[in-house]
Amino acid sequence: MNLLSAMLAEPPGFATWEKLLLLALILASAILFFRRFAPILNRILKSKKDPNFSLAPIGKRIWDFFWEVLCQAKVIRERPLPGLAHAFVFWGFCAFALVTLNHFAVGFGLGFLDPAGFFGRFYSWFAAIFAAACAIGIFGLFVRRFFVRPRWLGQKVSYESGIIAALIFILMVTYLGAFAVKSATPAAAALWWIHSLSILIFLPIIPHTKHLHLVLSPATIFLSRGGFSKIPPLVGDEDFGLVTGKDLTQLTSLQSYSCVECGRCTEHCPANNTGKELNPKEIILGLRGYLNEFGPSSEQNIIGKYNSIIADFQCTTCGACEYQCPVGIEHLPIIIGLRRGAVNTGAWEDEHGAKLFLALERGSNALGMPASDRDKFVQKQQFPIFDGSQEYCLWLGCMGGYDPKGREIVADFARVMNYLGTSYGVLRKEKCTGDPVRRLGNDLLFQQLAESNLENLAQNKAKKIVTICPHCVRTIQEDWKEFGTPPEIEHHSEFLARFVDKLPQSNKNDRVPQVPVLGPGNDERASFHDQQASGHDFSRADKAPIEDKALAPAPPNNKIVYHDPCYLGRYRDVYEQPRTVAALAGEVVEAPRSHQRSFCCGAGGGLVFLGEETGDRVSHTRANELIATGASTIGTACPFCNSMFRDALAEKGDAAPQLLDIAQLTARSLPTPNS
Amino acid sequence: MKIIVCIKQVPERDAQVRISGSGKWIEESDIQFAMNESDAYALEEALQLKEKHGGEVVVLSAGPERAGTTIREALAKGADRAIQVESDNLNTLDALGVAQLLASAAKQESPDLVLTGLQSDDLGYGQTGVIMAETMGLPHASLILNVEKTDSGITVKRELEEGWFQNIELPLPAVLMIQSGGTKLRYATLMGIKKAKTKELRKINASELGQSPAPAATLEKIAQPQKQKSTQIIPGSPKEAAATLVEKLKFEVRVI
Numbered sequence: 031m032n033l034l035s036a037m038l039a040e041p042p043g044f045a046t047w048e049k050l051l052l053l054a055l056i057l058a059s060a061i062l063f064f065r066r067f068a069p070i071l072n073r074i075l076k077s078k079k080d081p082n083f084s085l086a087p088i089g090k091r092i093w094d095f096f097w098e099v100l101c102q103a104k105v106i107r108e109r110p111l112p113g114l115a116h117a118f119v120f121w122g123f124c125a126f127a128l129v130t131l132n133h134f135a136v137g138f139g140l141g142f143l144d145p146a147g148f149f150g151r152f153y154s155w156f157a158a159i160f161a162a163a164c165a166i167g168i169f170g171l172f173v174r175r176f177f178v179r180p181r182w183l184g185q186k187v188s189y190e191s192g193i194i195a196a197l198i199f200i201l202m203v204t205y206l207g208a209f210a211v212k213s214a215t216p217a218a219a220a221l222w223w224i225h226s227l228s229i230l231i232f233l234p235i236i237p238h239t240k241h242l243h244l245v246l247s248p249a250t251i252f253l254s255r256g257g258f259s260k261i262p263p264l265v266g267d268e269d270f271g272l273v274t275g276k277d278l279t280q281l282t283s284l285q286s287y288s289c290v291e292c293g294r295c296t297e298h299c300p301a302n303n304t305g306k307e308l309n310p311k312e313i314i315l316g317l318r319g320y321l322n323e324f325g326p327s328s329e330q331n332i333i334g335k336y337n338s339i340i341a342d343f344q345c346t347t348c349g350a351c352e353y354q355c356p357v358g359i360e361h362l363p364i365i366i367g368l369r370r371g372a373v374n375t376g377a378w379e380d381e382h383g384a385k386l387f388l389a390l391e392r393g394s395n396a397l398g399m400p401a402s403d404r405d406k407f408v409q410k411q412q413f414p415i416f417d418g419s420q421e422y423c424l425w426l427g428c429m430g431g432y433d434p435k436g437r438e439i440v441a442d443f444a445r446v447m448n449y450l451g452t453s454y455g456v457l458r459k460e461k462c463t464g465d466p467v468r469r470l471g472n473d474l475l476f477q478q479l480a481e482s483n484l485e486n487l488a489q490n491k492a493k494k495i496v497t498i499c500p501h502c503v504r505t506i507q508e509d510w511k512e513f514g515t516p517p518e519i520e521h522h523s524e525f526l527a528r529f530v531d532k533l534p535q536s537n538k539n540d541r542v543p544q545v546p547v548l549g550p551g552n553d554e555r556a557s558f559h560d561q562q563a564s565g566h567d568f569s570r571a572d573k574a575p576i577e578d579k580a581l582a583p584a585p586p587n588n589k590i591v592y593h594d595p596c597y598l599g600r601y602r603d604v605y606e607q608p609r610t611v612a613a614l615a616g617e618v619v620e621a622p623r624s625h626q627r628s629f630c631c632g633a634g635g636g637l638v639f640l641g642e643e644t645g646d647r648v649s650h651t652r653a654n655e656l657i658a659t660g661a662s663t664i665g666t667a668c669p670f671c672n673s674m675f676r677d678a679l680a681e682k683g684d685a686a687p688q689l690l691d692i693a694q695l696t697a698r699s700l701p702t703p704n705s
Numbered sequence: 706m707k708i709i710v711c712i713k714q715v716p717e718r719d720a721q722v723r724i725s726g727s728g729k730w731i732e733e734s735d736i737q738f739a740m741n742e743s744d745a746y747a748l749e750e751a752l753q754l755k756e757k758h759g760g761e762v763v764v765l766s767a768g769p770e771r772a773g774t775t776i777r778e779a780l781a782k783g784a785d786r787a788i789q790v791e792s793d794n795l796n797t798l799d800a801l802g803v804a805q806l807l808a809s810a811a812k813q814e815s816p817d818l819v820l821t822g823l824q825s826d827d828l829g830y831g832q833t834g835v836i837m838a839e840t841m842g843l844p845h846a847s848l849i850l851n852v853e854k855t856d857s858g859i860t861v862k863r864e865l866e867e868g869w870f871q872n873i874e875l876p877l878p879a880v881l882m883i884q885s886g887g888t889k890l891r892y893a894t895l896m897g898i899k900k901a902k903t904k905e906l907r908k909i910n911a912s913e914l915g916q917s918p919a920p921a922a923t924l925e926k927i928a929q930p931q932k933q934k935s936t937q938i939i940p941g942s943p944k945e946a947a948a949t950l951v952e953k954l955k956f957e958v959r960v961i
Contacts, residue, residue: 376892474895
């Protein structure tokens with residue numbers, strides 16, 4: 031028999047009692063499903079409405095739905111093999127929608143796809159291809175879960191997943207089997223019944239297992255807040271962040287029930303990878319546990335049985351979890367929401383955290399330095415003061431204004447701007463943008479800092495800002511929007527990349543190498559002794575004073591490994607510009623984890639200001655990875671990353687590669703002023 | 706235990722101060738103000754005592770309209786209510802005048818304990834608390850790092866010179882001048898600020914207290930300190946540099 035001439039066999043017509051039995055089974059399955067699903071849906075809908083939620087821009091939502099749900103793009107891109115297996119199962123299900131509808135219709139003698147007709151024949155074969163792919167896919171996933179057992183799936187073996195996999199496999203096999211038997215035979219009837227029962231058993235298992243993502247995740251992806259780490263505004267006098275069940279919004283609840291427990295978030299989490307308590311998956315499942323036990327109108331604190339405050343404050347807000355999540359869970363607004371709840375109510379007690387907050391309550395910068403230190407630096411560098419006539423306002427930020435290495439980066443960037451003939455000026459006064467307090471959840475301080483800065487910038491008529499710090503860029507551009515209209519801002523990598531044709535290339539430059547001269551004193555350093563506002567030692571900078579930090583040209587065959595800062599990459603989608611700039615100074619090589627998968631330096635989320643880490647240091651883990659590339663230079667584009675690596679490299683001694691910001695790499699290729 | 710904490714609003718630590726036209730005070734229009742540092746520690750000490758032993762913390766401040774923000778900050782951190790003493794001539798008063806105003810306002814409350822900061826970050830007299838105690842006829846102690854309540858009164862830890870400490874007992878009521886750094890300060894929270902909005906802030910005029918304070922000492926003139934230290938880097942080989950150094954020490958600085 032020609033295989034293609036085979037038709038999908040249909041069972042013999044059913045007697046009335048069989049139809050009644052089928053109806054009863056369908057009803058039982060549906061009732062069981064809804065009895066389990068209704069309370070969940072109820073908890074989601076009874077949660078607080080999301081402030082400022084808008085369906086617009088709808089186009090982006092439709093695109094995300096098409097790309098991430100229908101095409102399974104993210105699922106495949108981030109884990110190709112299991113991703114494809116999953117995609118086959120998903121596409122199999124889609125193709126089966128019509129088949130399944132027809133399958134049950136046949137049971138009642140109402141079948142609408144004629145297996146011998148043109149469309150019915152075509153479609154049953156079309157679905158058969160998907161059925162085969164789906165069967166292979168689910169078998170692969172079964173092997174992965176029960177035999178390969180990647181640790182991200184968790185310690186416990188999920189037997190429900192095994193049952194689900196078996197049911198899906200049976201569904202596909204019984205469907206394909208129906209091509210090998212003749213219609214109206216007992217064999218066809220048996221296959222038909224096994225297929226039906228599998229579906230009816232499958233349905234009630236969905237709501238209380240991770241397979242709920244089948245139902246919810248398309249909605250979760252479609253309804254996501256949009257943007258990256260979009261932190262909702264606090265509304266009214268009683269909103270302090272995620273404190274109790276009453277603070278959980280519909281989107282948060284929906285997301286917590288959508289989690290498919292794949293563990294991609296945990297796999298990429300820098301805290302979890304360095305032996306800390308934080309596990310982003312458990313944060314989400316904790317919310318689900320809380321909702322199941324207490325519900326969305328409970329006044330029970332979320333931090334407690336289902337959430338650890340220690341874990342909440344170990345997050346560097348690198349956003350790898352949110353980027354990776356295939357079902358649209360936005361971890362950052364949740365983790366930051368929990369921090370807001372703890373900090374805004376005073377429940378979080380941390381020596382270093384309190385010092386940081388007090389430093390910003392009383393002073394202007396996160397490093398706890400007197401503002402006059404910045405004035406001295408500005409005077410010494412002879413930076414022009416911004417008066418509205420210059421094109422760019424050069425925003426120094428706390429690191430650029432107070433940290434010795436950050437100052438070097440700013441000074442070098444200013445040299446490049448001078449070389450390019452760009453007009454710029456720095457503000458007379460500047461306060462911290464509020465990035466660390468925003469991420470740590472101190473809304474009071476964040477609002478004060480944002481408003482004060484916005485006013486200052488408006489008074490100075492700043493239209494365009496450029497800065498060396500990706501954290502400043504993000505906070506000014508996105509987070510300040512809650513309190514006003516910030517000026518345009520860009521990161522210096524974006525600025526430099528625009529002028530890449532005008533910048534000299536170091537390998538074409540055959541100047542005599544200039545050896546750095548170690549100067550005598552450095553009066554910048556004197557003021558650092560009273561710097562105690564943080565757990566991180568900002569004073570361990572290169573001890574050479576700025577003007578003597580001779581700009582030695584890059585060595586020949588300079589290999590630069592570029593480290594993507596989280597706040598430039600995942601937060602801003604800037605990956606290529608800094609590489610373009612770094613490529614002027616040598617060959618850019620990649621670390622094993624780069625671009626969207628870049629591994630955090632450990633500084634973000636205000637953590638650079640907190641105390642000693644438990645487990646390994648994130649910065650050391652990343653620095654070792656960068657060193658292992660064999661590059662002679664580590665290229666950075668964020669003064670916080672630079673500071674973290676500076677510490678990590680300090681213990682490597684002479685073997686350590688040199689550490690330079692892309693602005694410094696560029697400045698080194700400039701012709702020396704006296705030549 | 707009813708505790709009064711006296712708080713002063715002073716120019717922010719980072720403020721770039723300029724001398725005003727009169728030459729008698731600084732230009733206030735373009736600087737920001739904050740809570741006096743040692744007063745913040747006095748407040749913290751009061752809040753910790755209240756948390757341990759119950760009672761009430763009342764903030765008392767003599768200051769112009771703008772001092773309201775600092776008073777609210779104290780309420781946000783956990784004080785129960787506040788009294789603001791107003792007088793037209795506050796900016797010309799000396800420590801005696803201010804202390805008399807504060808003492809008469811404090812007396813009306815019959816507190817168990819009055820805490821002030823050791824001294825203000827702007828004028829730095831360090832006398833207000835002491836004069837208050839004398840005016841109120843209460844025992845007092847200064848340079849306090851820590852206060853413990855006992856059955857008969859309180860035990861306080863004073864910081865002396867060269868790392869020495871002194872523990873003394875005092876009966877209540879008493880007045881204490883609190884030193885910075887004895888404890889850890891708490892940060893202000895959003896919840897605290899919101900709660901502070903509904904807390905009582907009572908304003909009293911000097912005349913209502915039956916006071917017409919006049920300064921016994923008047924401030925004549927303030928001036929920016931002259932830069933005196935200058936660092937010189939002596940060039941040349943070590944031998945030459947050493948010779949130049951000796952010469953300078955001998956003939957310019959005249960120390961050898």
